[in-house]
Amino acid sequence: MEERKKLASEIWKSVNKPNLDSYIYPSKKYADLIIKKGNDHLVSSLQVPRYLG
Numbered sequence: 565m566e567e568r569k570k571l572a573s574e575i576w577k578s579v580n581k582p583n584l585d586s587y588i589y590p591s592k593k594y595a596d597l598i599i600k601k602g603n604d605h606l607v608s609s610l611q612v613p614r615y616l617g
Contacts, residue, residue: 592598598611 593613595613598613599607600609600611602608
């Protein structure tokens with residue numbers, strides 16, 4: 565189990581985090597809808613940016 569957690573952490577750091585920082589966060593200002601998900605991957609909130617709503 566510990567090996568799986570380590571692998572998941574390495575993937576997050578090497579793939580997901582750079583993608584989040586380089587592409588997702590910078591494009592947030594252009595979004596028509598922002599969907600936030602919890603740790604369980606269920607939708608926790610929906611947000612319409614102020615300039616649309």
